[in-house]
Structures are given as structure tokens and as C-alpha cells.
Amino acid sequence: MTSAPADSSTGRLRGRPLSLRLSLWARFDGWGALVLPLLVVLVLVFGLPLAVMLSRSLTDPSFGLQNYSDVFANSVYLRVLGNTFLIATIVTAVTLALAYPYAYLMTLVGPVWRMIMMGLVLVPFWTSILVRSFALVLFLRDTGAFNSALQSLGVIDEPIPLIRTLPGVVFGMVQVALPFAVLPIFATMQGIDRRLLQAAESLGDRPAGAFWRVFVPLSVPGVAAAVLLTFVQALGYYITPALLGGPKNTMIGELIVQQVSTVLRFGFAAALATLLLVTTLLLLVVAGRFVDLQKHLMRQS
Amino acid sequence: MTKILTRAGLAILAALIGVYLILPVLIVVPMSFSDSSFLTFPPGELSLRWFRNLVEDPVWIGSALASLKVALLSAVSSVVLGVLASLALVRGRMPFRNTIIAILLAPLIVPYVIIGLASYIVFLQLGLTQTTLGFVLVHTCLAVPYVVINVVAGLVSVDRRVEMAAMSLGAGPVTTFFQVTLPLILPSVLSGGLFAFFISWDEVVTAIFLSGPELTTLPVQMWSGIRVQIDPTVAAISTIVMLVIFGSFIVLGLTRLIRQLAHRRSATNSSATNTGA
Numbered sequence: 119m120t121s122a123p124a125d126s127s128t129g130r131l132r133g134r135p136l137s138l139r140l141s142l143w144a145r146f147d148g149w150g151a152l153v154l155p156l157l158v159v160l161v162l163v164f165g166l167p168l169a170v171m172l173s174r175s176l177t178d179p180s181f182g183l184q185n186y187s188d189v190f191a192n193s194v195y196l197r198v199l200g201n202t203f204l205i206a207t208i209v210t211a212v213t214l215a216l217a218y219p220y221a222y223l224m225t226l227v228g229p230v231w232r233m234i235m236m237g238l239v240l241v242p243f244w245t246s247i248l249v250r251s252f253a254l255v256l257f258l259r260d261t262g263a264f265n266s267a268l269q270s271l272g273v274i275d276e277p278i279p280l281i282r283t284l285p286g287v288v289f290g291m292v293q294v295a296l297p298f299a300v301l302p303i304f305a306t307m308q309g310i311d312r313r314l315l316q317a318a319e320s321l322g323d324r325p326a327g328a329f330w331r332v333f334v335p336l337s338v339p340g341v342a343a344a345v346l347l348t349f350v351q352a353l354g355y356y357i358t359p360a361l362l363g364g365p366k367n368t369m370i371g372e373l374i375v376q377q378v379s380t381v382l383r384f385g386f387a388a389a390l391a392t393l394l395l396v397t398t399l400l401l402l403v404v405a406g407r408f409v410d411l412q413k414h415l416m417r418q419s
Numbered sequence: 420m421t422k423i424l425t426r427a428g429l430a431i432l433a434a435l436i437g438v439y440l441i442l443p444v445l446i447v448v449p450m451s452f453s454d455s456s457f458l459t460f461p462p463g464e465l466s467l468r469w470f471r472n473l474v475e476d477p478v479w480i481g482s483a484l485a486s487l488k489v490a491l492l493s494a495v496s497s498v499v500l501g502v503l504a505s506l507a508l509v510r511g512r513m514p515f516r517n518t519i520i521a522i523l524l525a526p527l528i529v530p531y532v533i534i535g536l537a538s539y540i541v542f543l544q545l546g547l548t549q550t551t552l553g554f555v556l557v558h559t560c561l562a563v564p565y566v567v568i569n570v571v572a573g574l575v576s577v578d579r580r581v582e583m584a585a586m587s588l589g590a591g592p593v594t595t596f597f598q599v600t601l602p603l604i605l606p607s608v609l610s611g612g613l614f615a616f617f618i619s620w621d622e623v624v625t626a627i628f629l630s631g632p633e634l635t636t637l638p639v640q641m642w643s644g645i646r647v648q649i650d651p652t653v654a655a656i657s658t659i660v661m662l663v664i665f666g667s668f669i670v671l672g673l674t675r676l677i678r679q680l681a682h683r684r685s686a687t688n689s690s691a692t693n694t695g696a
Contacts, residue, residue, distance in 0.1 A: 145512065145513065145514040146511070146512065146513050146514065147511055147512040147513075148511070149506055149507055149510040149511030149512070150507050150511025150512045150513035151507065151511070151513075152503040152504065152506050152507040152511060153503070153504045153507035153508065153511065153513060153519060153523075154507075155500055155503055155504075156500040156501065156503060156504040156523065156563060156567075157504075157519060157522065157523075159500060159556075159559065159560070160522055160523065160525075160526075160560055160563070161522070163538070163556045163557065163559070163560050164525065164526060164534070164560040165522070166541065167534075167537035167538045167540065167541040167542075168529075168533070168534075168537045170537065170540055170541050171533075171536060171537040171540055174540055216432075216436050216439075219429055219432055219433065220432070220433050220436050222429070223429045223430065223432075223433045226426070226429075235433065235437065238437045238440045238441060239440060240668075241440060241441050241444060241665075242440050242441070242443065244617070244664050244665075244668060245443060245444065245661055245664070246621035246623070246638065246660060246664075247621075247623070248621070248623045248638050248641055248642060248645075249443060249447060249641075249657040249660060249661065250443040252443075252447070252641070252645050252653060252654075252657060253442065253443030253444075253446040253447040253657070254442070254443060254446075255645070255649070256446050256447070256450060256458055256649075256654075257442060257443075257446050261457070263446060293439060293440070293442070293443070296436070296439075296440060297440075325421075325422060326421075350528065351530075353530065354530025354531070354532055354533070355530075356530075356531070356532045356624050357623060357624065357642075360646075361645065361646075371530065371532040374532050374533075374536055375532065375627070375628075378536060378539070378628070384540060387536055388536065388540065391532065391533045391536050391537070394530060394532070394533060395529065395530075395533050398528065398529065398530065399528075402528060
């Protein structure tokens with residue numbers, strides 16, 4: 119079991135710089151080689167199509183950067199890009215503003231309440247995004263629960279337009295994003311030694327001062343991971359903005375689907391998707407220098 | 420005094436957030452039992468007509484069966500591939516380890532719209548759109564990171580000495596895996612499989628790209644039932660989908676609890692033997 123598979127496969131590795139390949143294969147031991155089936159599937163089913171998409175963006179309808187210059191030449195598409203970043207930023211800010219106090223309270227309450235609060239976070243985590251967005255449509259629309267409740271209470275006469283507006287999209291997307299933000303923040307907060315706060319207070323700081331000067335800085339790693347995950351995911355949302363947003367709030371995901379399904383501009387859609395992919399990866403690589411994302415991803419489930 | 424006020428404020432805020440988090444459940448479940456064709460709120464007359472509609476409509480049944488098939492196959496394939504990869508990650512030596520881990524986790528990061536478009540472009544050429552195989556391939560990629568994360572966590576806590584004991588008694592590596600290791604990591608394998616099943620069962624974005632008249636999964640059927648004009652049957656199917664998921668996770672939670680209890684008992688046993696020795 120511990121013998122390297124390279125020994126047995128030597129016969130098959132004819133030609134080519136044999137020694138180089140051998141040394142590469144030799145670095146897989148018997149256990150390590152078990153990763154290969156999955157790796158092959160991921161490269162073929164996940165990686166290869168991304169590469170094909172990239173090449174399609176450069177060759178369809180003709181070779182060149184035409185598709186990319188189209189994105190930046192047309193004010194309609196530029197507005198979609200701007201919307202995407204604007205909405206993702208607002209969603210991230212609102213999500214953080216709600217997730218932080220929620221996670222903080224989770225660290226203060228007893229085990230039973232903590233379990234209930236965790237349960238409330240996990241319910242949407244495991245309810246499909248489609249069902250959630252659909253429910254929020256029912257909640258927000260003119261004849262929906264929110265408006266009928268306010269109307270029957272006599273607070274408003276006419277329904278407040280919420281669906282197909284920016285606040286409506288934000289309301290829906292924050293609902294989707296909250297669990298992803300609460301979990302890493304809570305995990306980091308739980309690891310903070312509360313005696314540090316007592317120490318700060320015993321040295322004469324007020325409780326609020328101790329909170330802002332000691333606790334908040336120590337919770338930054340979790341916050342950074344939450345912000346990064348929320349923002350990156352918000353950039354690529356499709357279902358929620360498509361159901362809750364109006365024509366003025368179109369995001370890049372919707373534009374991609376539109377371009378494929380209604381006008382069949384595959385090359386252009388591929389260029390948009392490539393832009394989104396590159397942005398996502400750049401954000402992760404740059405931010406990944408400061409945030410241990412792998413740890414938070416591994417912890418997510 | 421300020422401390423009490425802050426805590427009270429926090430508690431009220433958290434309660435509001437809690438309601439916000441489960442709002443969809445609070446909305447959809449009552450509405451699915453409404454008699455009205457317009458899903459008005461409050462639901463008004465109660466009835467099961469949308470559930471009946473669901474059972475009697477072959478379109479819904481057909482897409483539910485298609486989804487079930489895709490989700491089961493995706494769960495099985497991602498469990499097989501994921502368990503092998505987890506063994507490699509925990510025990511093996513491999514070149515470019517960090518790159519490989521990044522590739523394994525990449526489907527968690529790349530927006531589903533992009534995965535959907537990319538696989539649609541390639542699958543159109545290969546004739547794999549609207550096929551079970553096409554769906555299973557894509558959904559396996561989306562689900563496999565969850566299996567790996569779960570199983571790696573389970574494998575790390577396995578005591579290798581138990582396996583060595585089995586091997587020194589003459590069991591081969593494969594026998595050792597199936598007789599000793601697999602039973603030890605079974606709970607994490609099962610929860611990984613359950614995750615995988617639901618990732619596929621719920622998945623709508625890539626499915627919108629891959630679906631068509633030949634094969635439409637349940638989420639895509641629901642999507643078209645919301646998109647064009649709101650079909651109240653979607654509320655009924657949403658309720659059922661949520662019940663299935665929560666039911667499974669309650670079962671999963673119970674098995675975890677049992678495992679923890681068993682673990683605690685074995686821990687006390689082994690500490691007892693230690694003191695005895």
C-alpha cells in the first residue's frame with residue numbers, strides 16, 4: 119500500500135521526458151493517487167468547460183476582443199456592471215450590520231438559546247434559494263403580506279411598491295446572504311478569550327470601550343471572511359434579483375442568461391461570464407492574502 | 420444600566436432578524452393551504468387543492484421523478500469520488516497539494532451562472548443537455564466539495580491504530596477500508612451524501628441552462644411556475660420540499676447525537692481501561 123504506483127505504471131509512461139514524469143508521479147503515494155479520479159472529473163466537467171467558454175468569448179462571432187469592447191462601449195451593459203457592484207456592496211453592508219450583532223448575541227446567551235439562534239440561521243441555509251425568493255415575492259408584492267398587513271392596520275392607503283425595486287432586491291439578497299455571514303463571524307467570536315475584556319475593564323476601560331478596543335478588533339478575521347464571501351456571492355446572484363428586481367436593477371447574472379436564452383449571443387454571454395469569473399477570482403486571490411478562506415469554507419458545513 | 424439597555428436592544432434586534440430568517444417558511448407554508456388562486460395574504464379559506472393539483476399533474480410528477488433520479492445518482496457519484504479524494508487528502512502524499520485542494524473547493528466559489536453557461540456551451544456540442552448524465556456530471560462537481568469537507572473532518576478523527584490492528588491480523592487494505600474505516604466514518608459519509616443529494620435536488624441555476632422539453636428538473640419546473648405567472652401549486656411543492664429537507668436534517672441531527680453519545684461512552688470506557696492498566 120505504501121509503495122508508489124509509479125513502479126507499476128513505468129511501462130505505460132513511454133517516450134516524453136520519462137524521468138520528469140516519473141518524478142511527478144512518484145510524488146503521489148498509494149493513498150495520494152486516490153484523489154486522481156475526482157481530479158480528472160473536475161478538470162473535465164468543471165475546468166474544461168470554463169476554458170471553452172473563455173475561448174468562445176474570444177472567437178464568437180469573430181476572433182478578437184470584440185465581445186469585451188461591446189460590454190464597455192454600451193451604456194446599458196455598463197449600467198448593469200455598475201448595478202451589480204452597487205447592489206453587492208449594499209447587500210454586503212446590510213448583511214454585516216445584521217450578522218454582527220446577531221453573532222455577538224449568540225456568544226452571550228446560554229446554550230439552549232444559542233442552539234435556537236443557530237437553528238434559525240440554518241433554516242434558510244437549507245431552504246432552497248428558489249423557495250425563499252418565491253416566498254419573498256409573495257411577501258413583498260403589492261397584494262402581499264407586508265402591504266396587506268399595513269393596509270389593514272390603516273398605516274398606509276396605497277401599497278408601497280417594494281417588488282421590482284432596489285430595496286426589494288436588497289431585502290431578498292440579504293435574506294439569502296445572512297447565514298453565510300453569521301457563521302464565520304460567530305466562529306471567530308467564539309474563539310475570543312473573554313478574559314481579555316475583563317482585563318481591559320479592570321485596567322479602567324468602560325465596558326463599551328473594552329468592546330470597541332478589544333473585542334471588535336479581535337473579531338476582524340471572521341468579519342473579513344464574511345464580507346468577502348457575501349460580496350463575492352452577491353456578485354453572481356441570479357435567482358433572487360431576477361425575481362425581486364426590476365428592469366432598472368438588472369445584475370450581471372441575469373444579463374448572461376438573457377443573452378443566451380433570448381438573443382443567443384453565446385460569445386457575448388461568455389465574455390460577461392469571464393469578466394465575472396475573473397473579478398471573483400481576483401477578489402479572492404487579493405483578499406485571500408489576508409483571510410484564511412479555506413478554513414472558513416471547510417468550516418461552512 | 421446601559422448594559423441592560425444594550426442587551427435588551429440586542430435581543431429585540433436578534434428577534435427581528437430571527438423572524439426575517441424564517442420569514443419564507445412563515446409565508447409559504449400557510450399559503451400552500453390557501454383556497455385562493457392568487458395566493459393572497461392572509462390565506463383565507465383553507466384547502467388542499469394545490470396539493471391535489473400537484474399529485475394529479477403529470478408534469479409535476481415527471482419533473483419530481485427526474486430530479487429524484489438526478490439527485491440520487493449525483494449523491495452516489497460524489498460520495499464515491501469524494502470519499503476517495505478525502506482518503507488521499509488526509510493520508511496521502513501528492514504533488515501540488517494546495518493547488519489540488521483549491522481545485523476541489525473551486526465549485527464552492529465560482530458563481531453557478533458561470534458553471535451553467537460553461538457546461539451548456541460544451542454540453543450542446545456533446546448532446547448532453549437535457550440528459551440525466553449531463554445533470555449528474557455538473558451536479559457531482561457542485562456537490563463533491565461538501566462531501567470532501569464532511570468526510571475529511573470524519574477521517575481526521577479515526578484512530579489509525581485500529582486499522583493497523585486489522586492489517587496486522589491479515590486484512591488487506593480494501594477489506595480494512597470496508598470493514599474498519601468505513602463504519603467509523605459512516606456518519607460523515609452519510610451526512611456528506613445527504614448534503615450532496617440536496618445540493619442537486621435544490622439546484623436551479625445550472626439546471627435552467629441544461630433543462631428543456633426532454634428533461635426538466637423540479638426546481639426548473641417551479642421556476643417557470645413563478646416566472647411567467649405565479650402558479651399557487653409552487654407554494655404546495657415548496658412546502659413539501661421544505662418538509663423533506665427539514666425531516667432529513669432532523670434525522671441527521673439525531674444520528675449525530677447518537678454518535679456523540681456512543682463516542683462519549685467509548686471514551687469513558689477507554690479511560691476506564693487506562694486507569695485499570
